[in-house]
Amino acid sequence: MTRIPYATKGDTPFQQVLGTCERVMWKWVDLEEELIHYGQLSVSLKEQVRRTLAEGNFCEYCKGKGKPDELHSNERQVVATGFAVVFQQLNGEIPDAVFARLQETFTNEEVVELIAWITFANASQQFGAAVKLGSGN
Numbered sequence: 001m002t003r004i005p006y007a008t009k010g011d012t013p014f015q016q017v018l019g020t021c022e023r024v025m026w027k028w029v030d031l032e033e034e035l036i037h038y039g040q041l042s043v044s045l046k047e048q049v050r051r052t053l054a055e056g057n058f059c060e061y062c063k064g065k066g067k068p069d070e071l072h073s074n075e076r077q078v079v080a081t082g083f084a085v086v087f088q089q090l091n092g093e094i095p096d097a098v099f100a101r102l103q104e105t106f107t108n109e110e111v112v113e114l115i116a117w118i119t120f121a122n123a124s125q126q127f128g129a130a131v132k133l134g135s136g137n
Helices: 013-037 043-054 075-089 096-105 108-130
Strands: none
Touching: 013 043, 013 108, 043 075, 043 108, 075 096, 075 108, 096 108
C-alpha cells in the first residue's frame, strides 16, 4: 500500500499520488510528455532505457510495466541502456571513455535528450519507491 493516499487528480496511480500537489503533477506530466514524445530519440529506445533503470530503482510499480528486452534491437539501444546502467550506478559521474562511446553513437542533441530522459526516469522511479507504489497499484 502506498504511503501517500491517492488524490482524485491524475490518470495513473503515480499521477494520483503526485496529484496531492496538483500543480506539481501537471508540470511533471507535461515534462514527461515532452521527453517521451518529442526529440530525436525513438519512444521505443526511451522505453527500454526506462525499463532498464526500473530494475535498479526499487520501484515495484515501475518494474511492473515490464522487464527490458534481453535482445537489443540495435547498437543504439545497447549503448543507451548500457549508459543508463553506468549513469545509475555511478550517480552521474561518467568516465570520459564511457561518454566518448556515447558521443560516437549519438549526436550531441541526442546525448542531451538521453541524459535528460535518464535523470527524469530516475527521479520518477525514486519517487515511486519512496512512496511505495506497488505493482498492484
